[in-house]
Each structure stands twice: as structure tokens, then as C-alpha cells.
Amino acid sequence: MRFTYGVTIVFLLSPLFLSANVVRVRFVEGLSRGFLVLSSESGQKIGDGESQQVAHADRVETRLTIRFTDGSLYDDRTTFSQQTVFHLLTDHVIQRGPSFKISTETLIDTLTGQVKVRYTDSHKKEKMLQKHMALPADLANGMIFTLVKNLDPRATQTSLPYLAITPQPRLVTLLFRSIGEDTFTTDTLHEKSTHYIMSVKIGGVYGLVASLVNRKPSDTDIWVLTGEAPSFAGWRGPLYGEGPIWKISLISPVLSARP
Numbered sequence: 094m095r096f097t098y099g100v101t102i103v104f105l106l107s108p109l110f111l112s113a114n115v116v117r118v119r120f121v122e123g124l125s126r127g128f129l130v131l132s133s134e135s136g137q138k139i140g141d142g143e144s145q146q147v148a149h150a151d152r153v154e155t156r157l158t159i160r161f162t163d164g165s166l167y168d169d170r171t172t173f174s175q176q177t178v179f180h181l182l183t184d185h186v187i188q189r190g191p192s193f194k195i196s197t198e199t200l201i202d203t204l205t206g207q208v209k210v211r212y213t214d215s216h217k218k219e220k221m222l223q224k225h226m227a228l229p230a231d232l233a234n235g236m237i238f239t240l241v242k243n244l245d246p247r248a249t250q251t252s253l254p255y256l257a258i259t260p261q262p263r264l265v266t267l268l269f270r271s272i273g274e275d276t277f278t279t280d281t282l283h284e285k286s287t288h289y290i291m292s293v294k295i296g297g298v299y300g301l302v303a304s305l306v307n308r309k310p311s312d313t314d315i316w317v318l319t320g321e322a323p324s325f326a327g328w329r330g331p332l333y334g335e336g337p338i339w340k341i342s343l344i345s346p347v348l349s350a351r352p
Contacts, residue, residue, distance in 0.1 A: 119243045134338040165190025171235030184235035212260040229254040242323040266294040286316040
């Protein structure tokens with residue numbers, strides 16, 4: 094997911110209170126495919142989505158695509174490794190259409206440190222930005238759904254760096270904290286889930302300005318089904334900074350009747 098704020102903020106807390114900035118592989122990722130629905134905060138459906146994942150010997154490739162009813166598109170293709178710890182390799186994100194304040198296409202390559210951003214400015218002119226950055230090894234871009242399943246359950250809070258696009262790339266910090274358990278139900282089943290709050294922390298002058306003008310990013314709720322096979326269960330929050338609160342829920346495809 095992509096946010097549009099910030100600079101790096103550093104937390105100096107005890108290791109048990111705030112885990113080190115790596116997420117160890119507790120559950121190895123494999124082949125998967127799922128479907129989701131995107132709705133507004135009031136519950137109105139505004140888009141359909143699909144998540145696909147393929148695991149290779151040296152990398153995992155994922156793709157999250159959301160097509161909005163107004164024609165907008167969110168498309169996130171991510172490649173990462175999972176040897177002992179999760180490590181982002183590349184993240185390619187396209188977001189365009191009336192549901193987004195600006196249209197952007199972003200490519201992050203942690204192996205080369207190259208960051209490319211193509212965007213349309215307020216005058217509808219397309220611009221290209223390319224820069225080399227010293228990217229943290231534990232960058233969370235494109236991997237939030239995966240990382241949250243593997244967070245250390247002993248840690249009260251976990252912080253991870255995230256490259257936000259404003260469209261100027263800036264490092265911010267994602268802070269995850271567990272606030273307890275909720276229950277998801279079907280007709281007959283009741284499943285426990287861990288409820289996480291994800292906050293975007295902005296440091297320095299940018300953080301001060303955002304606080305003064307009340308433009309701090311909204312918190313995001315994320316649910317993970319617990320048990321021997323943890324699974325992403327739900328999302329409630331913005332897909333981008335200053336964006337509206339949207340909900341992501343899992344759905345199952347329905348068999349169409351034969352003609």
C-alpha cells in the first residue's frame with residue numbers, strides 16, 4: 094500500500110516494546126490466489142480486486158489488482174525474498190483514475206537503490222522523477238499483508254520503514270500495534286483474529302507541519318486470522334495519504350449458471 098507523507102523517524106525503545114526493524118519468516122509464503130471487494134466507509138461497493146502469489150526458489154512474486162467502479166485502477170506488483178527474513182526486491186505500483194488525487198507509477202528497486210516515479214501534476218502534465226536512494230533492508234512497500242502475518246507476537250509494537258511517494262519519495266515509519274482479538278464468523282464457524290492498528294509516523298519539519306495543519310495520515314485497521322495458518326482477513330483505512338477510509342474484505346467467486 095502507498096502513502097504520501099513524510100521523512101524518517103527513529104524510535105529508541107526497548108527491544109521487547111519495539112521489535113528490531115526486520116520481520117523474520119515465521120510462515121513461508123507459497124502459491125495462493127484470492128478475491129476481494131473494496132467498499133467505502135459507509136459500506137458501498139466501489140471496486141473488485143484480486144490477489145495472486147507465486148513462489149520460486151529464490152523469490153516470491155505477488156500482484157494485487159483493484160479495479161474501481163469509476164474506472165480507476167490500483168495495481169501493485171511486488172517481488173521479495175524470504176530467506177530467514179523478508180526482504181523487498183522490487184515494487185511496481187500504478188494508481189490512476191478519479192479515485193486518486195494524482196496518477197502515479199512508481200518503481201522501487203532495492204538491489205540498485207533506484208526509485209522511479211512517473212506522475213501527472215496539477216496542470217495535467219506528465220513528469221518523471223528518478224533518483225538513487227539508500228533504501229533500508231527492511232522496507233515494507235508492497236508487503237504489508239505478508240509482514241503483518243509474521244509480526245513477533247511478543248512485541249507490543251513493531252516499526253518498519255516505508256517509502257512514501259508525495260510524489261517526491263520520502264521515508265516514513267509504519268508503526269504496528271496489536272489491540273486484541275476480534276471474531277470473524279460464517280454461518281457456523283467463529284474464527285479469532287488479531288486486530289492491528291497501523292500508524293504512519295512522520296518526523297522532522299514535515300511531521301510538525303502535518304500536525305499543525307491536521308493532515309496527519311489516518312490510522313489503518315488490519316485483521317489477521319490466527320492459528321496454524323494465519324491469513325489476512327480485512328483492512329480499513331486509506332490506500333494513500335489524505336485518501337478516504339476504504340474497506341477491503343475477502344470474497345469468494347460465485348459459479349455462474351450454464352447457458
